[in-house]
Each structure stands twice: as structure tokens, then as C-alpha cells.
Amino acid sequence: MLEPSIHLLNKARQGHYAVPAFNFHNLEILQAIIETAEKQHSPVILQISPIYLEKIGDIAAAAMAQEAAKAAKVPVALHLDHSNSLQWIEWALAHGFTSVMIDASALPLDENIALARKTVELARAQGATSEAELGHIGGIEDAQETGNPDMGLADPVEALKLVTESGIDTFAPAVGTAHGLYKFPPNINFSLIEKICSLVKVPLVLHGGSGIPDDMIREAIKKGIAKVNVGTELKVAWAKSMAETLITEQEPWKAVLKVREAVGQVVEHKISLCGSNGKA
Numbered sequence: 235m236l237e238p239s240i241h242l243l244n245k246a247r248q249g250h251y252a253v254p255a256f257n258f259h260n261l262e263i264l265q266a267i268i269e270t271a272e273k274q275h276s277p278v279i280l281q282i283s284p285i286y287l288e289k290i291g292d293i294a295a296a297a298m299a300q301e302a303a304k305a306a307k308v309p310v311a312l313h314l315d316h317s318n319s320l321q322w323i324e325w326a327l328a329h330g331f332t333s334v335m336i337d338a339s340a341l342p343l344d345e346n347i348a349l350a351r352k353t354v355e356l357a358r359a360q361g362a363t364s365e366a367e368l369g370h371i372g373g374i375e376d377a378q379e380t381g382n383p384d385m386g387l388a389d390p391v392e393a394l395k396l397v398t399e400s401g402i403d404t405f406a407p408a409v410g411t412a413h414g415l416y417k418f419p420p421n422i423n424f425s426l427i428e429k430i431c432s433l434v435k436v437p438l439v440l441h442g443g444s445g446i447p448d449d450m451i452r453e454a455i456k457k458g459i460a461k462v463n464v465g466t467e468l469k470v471a472w473a474k475s476m477a478e479t480l481i482t483e484q485e486p487w488k489a490v491l492k493v494r495e496a497v498g499q500v501v502e503h504k505i506s507l508c509g510s511n512g513k514a
């Protein structure tokens with residue numbers, strides 16, 4: 235069933251677990267996410283960013299995700315990840331997305347707040363959930379290579395200002411994670427998560443959830459994270475399994491079944507880390 239992500243996230247906060255949010259890049263990754271969530275009786279957030287929508291075909295991607303979510307036996311939210319424009323937010327809301335993220339974190343705080351406020355308005359009109367970001371959630375190169383662990387972290391005072399003034403439903407502060415795979419374990423600032431969680435009162439989102447050691451994910455959830463984003467690890471599992479499978483199996487539907495299983499194993503592990511199994 236297709237739901238706004240805030241329903242899933244509010245329940246998760248009450249139950250002291252998190253909802254995993256997986257990026258999909260094609261049909262078999264999408265299917266692996268949904269079938270594993272069903273097997274694990276877990277709520278799940280399906281997400282895709284404008285960059286991938288453009289690459290794989292926006293209309294088809296939205297349609298397949300929406301239909302798969304509707305048919306799912308567990309609650310599924312369909313989320314637009316990292317949109318830096320209101321045009322994509324409007325597009326997503328018109329194409330069945332139940333949750334949208336504006337990423338204006340590279341802009342000055344006032345502009346970030348203004349875009350977040352507009353996103354809230356657009357999302358609410360459709361009964362959808364909104365997400366905004368503050369600080370710099372790096373690519374792998376940034377903080378790790380400069381050796382400055384505080385570089386780009388969200389400031390708690392600014393976080394409170396952004397959430398209060400925009401009315402955003404969910405909030406992604408930069409707390410030391412990065413997108414992509416890590417060269418070294420990330421330096422997550424857990425006390426910052428705890429501090430922001432006590433200030434802002436909306437569900438918190440952890441970006442860059444691929445490659446973070448398991449105990450760090452658990453600790454982040456304990457400190458207040460309600461949504462854990464995972465994209466890269468699914469892509470890696472897909473590529474590895476596809477390469478191995480195609481050596482002996484060239485029938486697409488047979489190959490895809492094996493690949494779905496490999497991606498599903500990663501999904502299952504992240505669901506268990508989030509503690510969302512059995513919560514649907």
C-alpha cells in the first residue's frame with residue numbers, strides 16, 4: 235500500500251526503530267526492495283533522485299514504482315530524493331510520489347528555508363511528506379581527506395530555525411556521513427544527532443547509509459535517526475551479481491531472478507539493522 239512517508243516515520247519513532255529508504259535504479263532493484271520488505275513484514279521507503287529519473291526515464295520509473303508500491307502487502311512510501319528544484323518537486327507530486335526532498339543545502343540558510351517552505355506547501359496540498367537538508371553531506375572525498383571531522387556538519391541553531399520556519403515534516407542534518415562508499419569508517423557525530431533530535435521534534439534522516447559499520451547505524455537510530463537512506467550498496471550488489479550471473483546465464487528473466495536475490499540480501503540486512511522487520 236502506498237502511503238506518505240511521515241506515517242511510516244512517526245510510527246517508527248514511537249516504536250524506537252527506523253524505516254529504511256532504498257534508492258532504486260531499475261526494475262529488478264525495485265522488485266528486490268519490495269519483495270524483501272514483504273518477506274520481512276517491514277515498512278519501506280522507495281526513493282529515486284531526479285538525476286536517475288532523467289537517466290532511466292521519468293514517466294516509466296514513476297509508474298512502475300507507484301504500481302509496485304500500491305500492490306505491496308506492506309506500507310510503502312514513494313520518495314523523491316535530492317531534488318534541487320521546485321519543478322521536480324511539482325513533477326513528482328503530480329506523478330504519485332508521496333514524499334519529496336528539497337536539497338537546497340548548498341544555498342545560504344534563508345534561501346534554503348524559503349525553498350523548504352515552498353516544498354512544504356506543495357507537498358501538503360497533495361497530502362505528501364516533505365524533507366529538507368542542512369549542512370554538507372559529503373562525497374567521499376571531503377571531510378575524510380581534509381581531516382576535519384566537523385567540516386560541513388549541520389549547526390543545531392540553524393537546524394531549529396530551518397525546521398521551525400519552514401514547517402518541514404522530516405529533516406536531514408549533515409552529521410558526518412557521506413554519499414558513496416567510504417574509504418575509512420565515517421566519523422558520525424552521535425551527540426550532534428542527539429542534540430538536533432531533542433531540538434527539532436520531526437523525524438531525522440541519515441543520508442549516506444551505505445558502508446557504515448552496523449553498530450554505527452544502530453547507535454545513530456538510538457540517538458534519534460528515523461529514516462536510513464541506502465543506495466550505493468544496492469548498486470554494488472546488483473553489479474557484482476549481474477557480472478557473475480551473466481557468465482553462465484544469458485536468459486534475462488533467469489539472470490534477473492539471481493540478481494534480485496543478491497540485492498534482496500542487502501535489503502534484508504539493512505531492514506534488520508533498522509529494526510523495522512515485523513513492524514508492518
Ligand SMILES: [Zn+2]
Binds near residue numbers: 316442463
Ligand atoms: Zn542523500
